[in-house]
Amino acid sequence: MAKTSAYTAKIPGPDGRIAYTEEENGVWRDLYARQEPGIREMAAPDYLAGFDKLALPADRVPQCAEVSEILGRHTGWKVEPVPALIGFGRFYNMLAERTFPAASFIRSRKDFDYIKEPDIFHEIFGHTPMLTDPRFADFSQAIGRAGQKLNAKDYSWLIRLYWFTIEFGLTKIDGVYKSLGSGLASSPTELPHSVHGEGVERRPFNVIDILRTPYRIDIHQPLYYVLENVDDLFAAAERDLVADIRRAQELGLFTPLYPIDESA
Numbered sequence: 001m002a003k004t005s006a007y008t009a010k011i012p013g014p015d016g017r018i019a020y021t022e023e024e025n026g027v028w029r030d031l032y033a034r035q036e037p038g039i040r041e042m043a044a045p046d047y048l049a050g051f052d053k054l055a056l057p058a059d060r061v062p063q064c065a066e067v068s069e070i071l072g073r074h075t076g077w078k079v080e081p082v083p084a085l086i087g088f089g090r091f092y093n094m095l096a097e098r099t100f101p102a103a104s105f106i107r108s109r110k111d112f113d114y115i116k117e118p119d120i121f122h123e124i125f126g127h128t129p130m131l132t133d134p135r136f137a138d139f140s141q142a143i144g145r146a147g148q149k150l151n152a153k154d155y156s157w158l159i160r161l162y163w164f165t166i167e168f169g170l171t172k173i174d175g176v177y178k179s180l181g182s183g184l185a186s187s188p189t190e191l192p193h194s195v196h197g198e199g200v201e202r203r204p205f206n207v208i209d210i211l212r213t214p215y216r217i218d219i220h221q222p223l224y225y226v227l228e229n230v231d232d233l234f235a236a237a238e239r240d241l242v243a244d245i246r247r248a249q250e251l252g253l254f255t256p257l258y259p260i261d262e263s264a
């Protein structure tokens with residue numbers, strides 16, 4: 001997660017709605033128009049089923065309340081606007097309560113192609129379709145509950161599980177890789193890289209392996225984990241993830257597949 005942000009949160013008014021400007025709604029419209037053909041081609045049917053259930057507006061930034069209303073009917077999740085960056089402790093607490101923290105600002109045109117921190121396009125377009133799916137809904141909550149049992153020094157271990165599933169997970173349908181993760185659904189360049197890229201490693205979903213895999217947030221991932229059966233998330237949600245983290249710590253981190261960023 002980025003340590004600083006050039007953006008400030010958009011604060012809801014007394015009616016709970018955020019007033020986005022015409023320019024901001026135009027950014028959403030253009031991001032949506034660019035990304036929809038990509039997800040139709042490269043995202044998993046599980047994601048697309050959620051995307052169609054939500055029927056997000058194409059021409060303006062959606063309000064969290066209207067998305068929450070639909071999520072609530074399917075899985076009991078809701079979306080709540082938060083500042084651009086929140087700490088892991090608050091993040092895990094919200095997931096445990098089936099509440100998705102959504103950065104409320106939208107990127108400016110100068111960051112149209114890539115933005116390091118999450119904005120509302122990533123949060124809503126990327127994340128909320130999978131939160132209509134009971135498997136992702138339960139698994140996300142399980143990560144939150146595990147986070148509540150951890151000391152802060154272990155937060156970074158658990159977040160790898162979130163990163164390689166919720167953010168950057170893949171699945172495979174009839175021999176073809178498809179994206180599940182939000183970071184893929186909302187990225188015009190990493191989406192094709194993840195499913196078609198050559199020289200990319202794709203390993204089978206394995207909780208302990210994932211917990212041992214370091215990542216960088218500012219590059220296309222050199223490695224993805226593939227959930228061949230999305231139903232496996234139900235079993236993953238039942239695991240003792242705190243014990244899994246202890247085991248992963250005993251085994252140690254894998255050597256990174258990416259160049260070390262000396263400036264990080």
Ligand SMILES: [Fe+2]
Pocket residue numbers: 118122123127167182183
């Ligand atoms: Fe995200």
